Amino acid sequence: MIVKVNLPINGYEIKIERGILKKAKDEINLNRRVMIVTDDGVPEKYAEILSEQCKMPHKFVLKNGEESKNLDNFALIEKALLDNDFSRKDCVVALGGGVVGDLAGFAASCFMRGIDFYNIPTTVLSQVDSSVGGKTAVDFMGVKNIIGAFYQPKKVLIDPEVLNTLSARQISNGLVEAIKMAATFDEDLFTGFEKAKDTDTLDFETVIGEAIRIKADVVEKDEKEAGLRKVLNFGHTLGHGIEAALQKTDSPLLHGECVGIGMLTMCDEEVKARILNVLKKFDLPTGSAFDFDDAMEAVTHDKKSSEQGISAVYVSAIGTYEIRNMSNEELAKRLKTVLTD
Numbered sequence: 231m232i233v234k235v236n237l238p239i240n241g242y243e244i245k246i247e248r249g250i251l252k253k254a255k256d257e258i259n260l261n262r263r264v265m266i267v268t269d270d271g272v273p274e275k276y277a278e279i280l281s282e283q284c285k286m287p288h289k290f291v292l293k294n295g296e297e298s299k300n301l302d303n304f305a306l307i308e309k310a311l312l313d314n315d316f317s318r319k320d321c322v323v324a325l326g327g328g329v330v331g332d333l334a335g336f337a338a339s340c341f342m343r344g345i346d347f348y349n350i351p352t353t354v355l356s357q358v359d360s361s362v363g364g365k366t367a368v369d370f371m372g373v374k375n376i377i378g379a380f381y382q383p384k385k386v387l388i389d390p391e392v393l394n395t396l397s398a399r400q401i402s403n404g405l406v407e408a409i410k411m412a413a414t415f416d417e418d419l420f421t422g423f424e425k426a427k428d429t430d431t432l433d434f435e436t437v438i439g440e441a442i443r444i445k446a447d448v449v450e451k452d453e454k455e456a457g458l459r460k461v462l463n464f465g466h467t468l469g470h471g472i473e474a475a476l477q478k479t480d481s482p483l484l485h486g487e488c489v490g491i492g493m494l495t496m497c498d499e500e501v502k503a504r505i506l507n508v509l510k511k512f513d514l515p516t517g518s519a520f521d522f523d524d525a526m527e528a529v530t531h532d533k534k535s536s537e538q539g540i541s542a543v544y545v546s547a548i549g550t551y552e553i554r555n556m557s558n559e560e561l562a563k564r565l566k567t568v569l570t571d
Contacts, residue, residue, distance in 0.1 A: 231439045235362065235446045237382065237453055244362060244386040244446065246439055251276060251350060251389040255283040258348050258385055262286065263320035265311055267334035269294045272326045272352055273395050280325060280350070288314050292330065296477070296485070299329045299368050301377070307337040311345075321346035321384075327353040328360035328485070332375070335366030339381035349383045352392045354404020354434075355486050358411075358441040361386050363449045363459075373531055374470055380454050388442075390435055399484070401429050402512040406486035408441040409508055410464050410493060413501070415444045417549030423508045461551050464543040465493035467529065468565050474528035475520040483518060490514045495564040497545040504548060517570040526562055 231246040245257060254260065264284040268277050271294030281287040290310050292298040311322075322345065324334035331349050338347035351361040367378025393401065405423075412420035419440050426432050445462065452459040469492025476482040483491075490509050494502055494516060509516050529540070540561060544554045556564075 231435070233439065233442050233446050235382070236450050240364075240382040242383055242385050244388060244442055246388040246390070246435060246442070248391050248435075249389065250387050251279055251392060253283075254280055254350065254387060257387055258323075259321070259346075260284040263288065263314065263316050265290060265307070265314070265316065265320070265322045265334075266325055267292070267307060267322060267330055267337070268325040269298065269327075269330055271295075272330075276352060276392060277325055280323065292326075292333070294329075296329055296369070296374075299333050301368055301370060303333060304337055304340075304368050307333070308341055311337070311341050316341065316345065318342050318345055321348060323348045323350060324361075325350045325352060327351065327356045331356055331360055332365070332367050332378070335364070335381050335383065336368060336378050339366055339379045344381065347381065347383050349386045351386070351388060353396060354393060354401050354438075355407055356404070357388050357390075357393075357438050358404060359407035359445065359462075361388070362442055362445045363462075364453070372474060372528070374474065388438060390438065393434065398429065398513070402514050403484040403486035405429070405432075405437070405512055406465075406490040406493075406509075406514065408437050409505070410489065411441050411444045411462070413493065413497075413505060413545055413548055414461050414464050414543065414551040415448075415549065416440065419444075420504075420508075420548050423511075424504065426511070429512060460541060460553060461543050464545065464551065465489040465491075465496065467540060467542045468492040468495050468525070468561065468568075471525035471527075471529035471565065472518060472520050472568070475522075475524035476518065478521070478524060483515060487515050488518075491516065491518060491568050493545075494568055496542055498547070501545050501548055517568045519570050522562075522565065522569060525565060526558070529561055529565070530558060 269292040322338035364382035367375035469489040473488035
């Protein structure tokens with residue numbers, strides 16, 4: 231399956247095909263210096279498969295986790311590119327999840343004012359969401375994705391076979407973003423999640439393809455989040471706050487898990503019941519014990535906030551959405567509904 235992201239400048243293809251990692255050289259130009267950015271949570275064999283296809287491969291390995299998405303690692307990647315004589319004719323390839331893609335893409339956007347960037351996502355979360363759309367960034371001073379750039383990849387290769395090495399928790403974590411897009415844009419896709427018994431009965435190629443189709447359409451209409459693209463933040467407004475608060479504890483939740491909880495705070499009761507049912511089906515949390523003050527601090531420092539409040543995506547019926555401006559008081563009230571003992 232091929233999904234095209236048609237942009238006025240720097241449009242690209244997303245190719246979804248089983249086994250495509252093993253023939254990446256047929257899809258992208260690897261006959262040059264290639265910096266493969268990955269992390270220690272990605273099976274080494276994937277980087278080896280890619281390296282063997284490169285004329286001059288180099289590898290930069292991050293520590294797995296959100297804490298690696300920082301300016302220090304950004305600088306280290308830039309140094310590695312400089313030390314290995316990379317030029318504007320060379321490229322960076324992200325091989326991993328969202329953290330790897332965000333950081334590698336940002337590094338590629340800044341080196342020599344921009345060199346070719348390719349994304350080969352290896353998690354459900356990054357395949358259905360973060361690998362598409364050109365958002366690259368690092369976290370700074372406790373604020374997620376606050377320093378970055380819109381920088382579109384030259385091409386995205388998605389190999390469903392790499393998902394075989396993921397844990398059940400990581401698979402469910404990634405499905406949240408697809409559930410989010412179904413809840414806001416596609417009731418039929420959402421109904422598919424409701425009909426599935428569990429992750430084993432899902433057609434992942436169809437789910438990935440449909441989620442990407444939705445996101446690509448949104449990105450085409452609003453590349454730099456001036457309007458429509460904000461809809462993709464459904465569940466993120468309070469979800470990011472919960473995630474930030476839990477990062478300070480011994481029991482953090484994954485990004486998708488926090489977004490799932492965040493979705494429950496931004497919808498009508500009937501919609502909440504349907505989303506709750508789907509989250510439970512895929513063994514996803516529906517509430518959490520977190521420090522309320524820490525979460526609210528992160529929410530109010532979110533890049534989507536303004537003097538008038540925060541623009542949040544609200545769903546009153548599955549397959550639809552609206553943008554509501556909410557005060558800190560209303561956000562606090564909604565946040566408390568998912569706070570557990």
